[in-house]
Amino acid sequence: MSNLNPVVAHVTNRIIERSRPSRARYLALVARERDRHSDRGFLSCSNLAHGFAAAGEDKPAIAAGGTVNLGIVTAYNDMLSAHQPYGRYPEQMKLFAREVGATAQVAGGVPAMCDGVTQGFDGMELSLFSRDAIALSTAVALSHAMFDGMAMLGICDKIVPGLVIGALRFGHLPAVFVPSGPMPSGISNKEKQKTRQLYAEGKVGREELLASESASYHSAGTCTFYGTANSNQMMMEMMGLHIPGAAFVPPNTPLRQALTRAAVHRLAGMTRKGNDYRPMAEVVDEKAIVNALVGLLATGGSTNHAIHLPAMARAAGIVIDWEDFDALSGVVPLIARVYPNGSGDVNHFHAAGGMAWIVRELLGSGLAHADVLTVAEGGMGAYACEPVLMDDALAWTPAPARSGDEAMLRHVSDPFQPDGGMRLVSGNLGRGTFKTSAVDEERWTIEAPCRVFETQEAVTQAFKAGELDRDVVVVVRFQGPRANGMPELHKLTPPLGVLQDRGHKVALVTDGRMSGASGKVPAAIHVTPEALAKDGNWGPLALLRDGDMVKLCAREGSLSTTADLSARLPVPPPPAEMGMGRELFAMFRLNAGGAEQGGSAMLEVAGL
Template sequence: MTQLHPIIERVTARIIDRSKDSRRRYLDLIEREAHSSTARSGLSCSNLAHGFAAAEGDKAAIASGRGPNLAIVTAYNDMLSAHQPYARYPEAMKLYAREVGATAQVAGGVPAMCDGVTQGQAGMELSLFSRDAIAIGTAIAMSHAMFDGMALLGICDKIVPGLVIGALRFGHLPALFVPSGPMPSGIANKDKQKVRQLYAEGKASRAELLDSESKSYHSPGTCTFYGTANSNQMMMEMMGLHIPGAAFVPPGTPLRSALTRAAVHRLAEIGRDSADYRPMGLVVDEKAIVNACVGLLATGGSTNHAIHLPAMARAAGVQLDWQDLDELSSAVPLIARVYPNGAGDVNHFHAAGGIGYVVRELLDAGLAHADVLTVAAGGMRAYADEPWLDGEALAVRPAPAQSGDDAMLRPVAQPFLGDGGMRLVQGNLGRATFKTSAVDAERWTIEAPARVFDSQEAVQAAFKAGELDRDVVVVVRFQGPRANGMPELHKLTPPLGVLQDRGFKVALVTDGRMSGASGKIPAAIHVTPEALGGGALALLQDGDLVRLCANIGSLEVLADLSTRTPAAPPRLEMGTGRELFAVLRHHADGAERGGSAMLAEAGL
């Protein structure tokens, strides 16, 4: 048996110790729920009759309780390319359930935003808190006490974390995520990025930009860059919540259908009345959270998960912070480069060996926990295999022993970088995340005068006016959860990239978000405390010398802030439903705790 790396062991032990009280409260909760009268057997005849009134063909089975009844919680809509394939899933899943003596019902739907549509728009200010709405929607779906397991249909940015958080409150039941897979690869990523920068410089028309983007995002399936959505899929594998190898199989293929069928069959096998009970609350424990962190670091995944992982962990009674991520990063090498950190997308990554290759490398190097409960019978080692079709039957085989593309995927012994590339930077400006894996090492230290803005639109205006053509640390504040819902600041990437390409030393410091879709600019993001309510960013002024250094983990302003008065936040705009989220903004906690009002108010 491979010995666990001492840093992985130490950080895991610290998380377990820190979480002992909250984890015990959580385990007590799901134990009570497992034996409460709110199970289907405890429903009155009137309750039960309402529950199966429309279950054509399944009424007798649900009424008699002779097999498990599975909840389908779906984030389907046909505007999100990743979720469009889910339209027909419930119909098929009901058939698959009947094959093993089970039944399935759509328990409810949850909202599903597309950050690709809302980025740079007012709707992005709803994005982070849509995670809370999704968690609440999941709880509403599961509140009917009709179900013996949860099939969770969601893929994209806030949707998977929201489903995890909501489902964990019903952690006495087994749960499986059922993905739909990525769209085919489109225009080369370097060509897409080039057109974006040309447009930012006024050298490409809107028609040319739209043509380029349409060739990138062009069909049903998940967007193929390695942003938050595809990082979600990797983490569901690392947390043992997928059928092994399900993450990146394309939609509409026989193998994808076979994996969905296997997910339903497996969910029916692992309920509380079975001999192989695998409740979600026991699958998602401290070691599973560490495995998710390790997978994120090893593959250069989205920085959004510096917010989502602590929130998901809290829902299971596990306390995770950025120091944990930073220390894990020091031990976990970067073994994958997927766009925007490399040239190829997730389809190329999957073809080169994919998740199975990554899992095997991490387990063999003692960088991930093998001794964990997963939905798969073989534990975490099962995720080092890849699925394939033997005729019409689903089969598995070991992931490739060698990478199919060493420009994208490498063994632990020959990594791209010696660490996982997600570092904690801290100092008198607060604590923040710096994604070193996306930035050339010579740019990890930037010291330059600050230019302070309260919106990304103001940054764009200054760029177009030529005011940023110099060495500069661009500070964008009042972008945290309490200020405006912590939108992603994607409008900043092209102009800052242009400035850097012109030879200037440029960095970004913000209490807002940038995801795995962000690019090559050194950035201290998610700064906490945020500017609204006491953060030092509210004290900064134009010209203050700011030093950002990922090498030593520092985020400092070389000025005396003690006599300054905080700047007033900008007036909040109404419209696009933003006013409906005011209570969530008001009660949100800090980014390092997950930026959630719901978890904060629940005392989790």
Template sequence: MSSLNAAVARVTDRIAARSRTGRQRYLDLMEREADRHRREMMGCSNLAHGFAAALEDKEAIATSRGPNIAIVTAYNDMLSAHQPYGRYPEQMKLFAREVGATAQVAGGVPAMCDGVTQGMDGMELSLFSRDTIALSAAVAMSHAMFDGMALLGICDKIVPGLVIGALRFGHLPAVFIPSGPMPSGIANKEKQKVRQLYAEGKCGRAELLASESASYHSPGTCTFYGTANSNQMMMEMMGLHVPGAAFVPPNTPLRQALTRAAVHRLAAMGKGGNDYRPMARVVDEKAIVNAVVGLLATGGSTNHAIHLPAMARAAGILLDWEDIDELSAAVPMITRVYPNGSGDVNHFHAAGGMGLVIRELLGAGLAHADVLTVAEGGMAQYAEEPFLDGDSLAWRPSPAESADPTMISSMAKPFMPDGGMRLVQGNLGRGTFKTSAVGEDRWTIEAPVRVFETQEAVSEAFKAGELDRDVIVVVRFQGPRANGMPELHKLTPPLGVLQDRGFNVALVTDGRMSGASGKVPAAIHVTPEALGGGPLSLLRDGDVVRLCANKGQLDVLADLTGREPALPGEAMFGTGRELFAMFRHAAGGAEQGGSAMLEMAGL
């Protein structure tokens, strides 16, 4: 194992220095919470309420005979990724009893699917569902009945929300328990081809639906490397999974064995034992840096440029985009998973998966090895792969070489010399440019802008032929305070068509695109957002903008002095959006995590 990379060490030290006061305040709070919120301190009436329905476990809970594990679940059977969770609680209760522990479902959290809501009004609730999930997790954990947290969540906002909520109970140990990806469907290139044909009007809705149904087709996580699967990668890198749990398929013996091991580890890590591993100590500055490094090495979702700062803040840690940018320059990208490559996460897992990636990172000194994890073997165990030895779960070294060098390469032969997530900034603000999915010949675009305020208006202009030229499409009033910062997936097919027609095209927006975004150059999450007079509000059609990932540039070449900022359209009503007005009103900037809850809490 090599010594720690100088850039990784430097960024980690900078984050720790910047966070010193807030981090100590958080740790002090967790120490006080550990002393104050114990089941044995509860009144008899309180305690009786807490175990009244625990028919098989009443005596054990009443007498504190063993640790009581909280199950916080994001189960619903509309989300394919979360449908397998329906049977987990009963299984987990049995696994807990095997080691003298008990388990109760402490509460459920909402779990919306961005795949269902993309391009729909419901997407405007998506980012703030993360705050709602964190709040719901806090409600679930508020009963002081528990000695550990089993967190059942996978998809886009759900894992970050659970992390934020659980960290406020960080005096307890926590393990995230995934359910695994669905089997691979049709080839990703074929899916992308049909989407573009539909955007051009060359195939109908029936053909498009048949294609999408062949891709998203059964229980399990969607198989492209978007935010959901980036979440699973990060839980491995942060030491919050049982090692190797991320991409094992659902409803298999190995998946069940990993869930069993997670429950057993939770029972062993409580304060009453001799292996106390509170979440507050697992999620430290080094763990956050490891998560960023994993994101960059695997070409993960740009959504985590927002989620990671928010998650870090919940642990008293301050992470910003300059930290991510500097790490990106130091961390080579060694995987290509769709949309950055042709294979999906099942192919990635078969090629060596997270064990191989983590071994490469540790071997190159690009990840912190000296971190506390839920695994007894520390970070080194995450460089191994789980398997069943008869009926027993065991781990063995990950493969020495990738089984598919087109999916996973090595530090000696990376796909890109950097992590492909760059900070662009200038007189239009600061944004994120994901270079890993974009050809290098398109990293610099200079063109007149066409300004829009909705995805629908872009689609109409595209269909009318108004964008058949070199153009930078600006979609503004899409930030957290304007409309909840939806993902703008409707833009990808038409902009991709324009690019294929030979035009120089780019997107600049204060909205979001996820790990599912593709080949069109884009400055996303631009902050300050247009609402409130941000520079994007001053742009007019025809202004020339220069976007350059090589130089980290986001500039308008026109003089904006004296211009009056444009104003957004009417407030959003319907689909429950009016209920989230308080979140929009109080939301922080994208670089700070886009959270109303964290802003109002002063975190």
């Protein structure tokens, strides 16, 4: 691509060189698996009979062997609003497959937990490692070797990364990710946030808070703020794994059904049995990973992907790090403001121009790779168009020339801010991520005495007791993958926001995660090495004490303390908690890699 931004080109080439040995090993594995397992005819008659015993009218076609058979991996459950619409998808997809002479079977299901339900409670400590469990479940589903293509049904936080990781280990097969779309918009985000802070201050009760939350999260579909779930959908578009424009079309609409039908038809046409073979291993290459990263920065996406994207890349033999994020953030402008970075939600974003606008702007300015293989026949350029129904037929029209809402979407030439809003901060306290796109610029530098905690509940208690009513850097340690599974610390947002609104200089430093919807308080998150580090070592956060001066500066990219840590002994972590199944995940915690490497135990043990 002749007009490719030189920094984007440099980072891409750096990733290619860094990944050369691991990528070669991965592609060699894919080639071997393609030759061994891309035709179910190698199965014995007994194996094959087990595989189609309950396939009903599709049984003769699957038995004959020449027909394309698609494996559906579904994260359906009807507790999770984003995944509730998937309940009827398999039967529809089987019909769509028959329309093009193919068949489809549900290969298996994967767990799908909701961080919104577990946020701030014991179950949240299973959240990050549920991604490993999802990847493992995906591998189990596909291990039957009955399938010519993979249809992946998943939306939310750890679910899409887990599906990607698992599917990539079957990269000789083509894959299409099939979303279900966001729920209708509820009450304004500003109103919801105000009620949360009033509750944190004790000015409204639980009844008022529940009524407010229920008016926001109120029906089937993805939650409409631009957190990790919707950032997932953006990245699937930028990686070319969606039918173009599929990310943010509402559920239970004719257009949504048409996109699902198109996904099945397209997947059936990309298998090795046709003449347009597009294995997932070739779609997800170094350029696709860079495109996903650029999209994340351009839209102010979830900080959780500073962990998920490295893990997904590793599953394809690609090695990225936070320096790649930081370098690209310096040249990729922020061209979207979606709540919590702005006032409107993903429905407003979609109406204003949405993903078609983003892709058109990034390709046109040389900030994304156009020369990539995608599931769409038109390559990356096809994603600069938005889907419509014309006389009941699915078609695509070019992205609008003008933004439908300049408070939400802007041209690259007139961005909200010149950089991508995700900075690497580092120093004698470690390396962390700072999401500048969500924080007012005058708060990008905070220097104050710290107050150190081991749990977010202790922070809440100190807040209620008035102990934090001052300039303070709140340090919450022993929240990393090895300590307790790295839960999101979303319950810290309202009290810290209250302190900031009272005029105090406030920041958060933690080896844990914040929500993908983390907001206005400056924070260094995912700090690595975590306080409970590997091999008998300790991270610097384990050496901090109350009152140490801590400086967090996004401008300088620094995270440091003036305290002399060299002679201190570490504070030991709290004992590991049991209950809510946390004890069953001890093996994941014990083997977990660092946040910058993706925080995965499975990938560490596998040597990927």
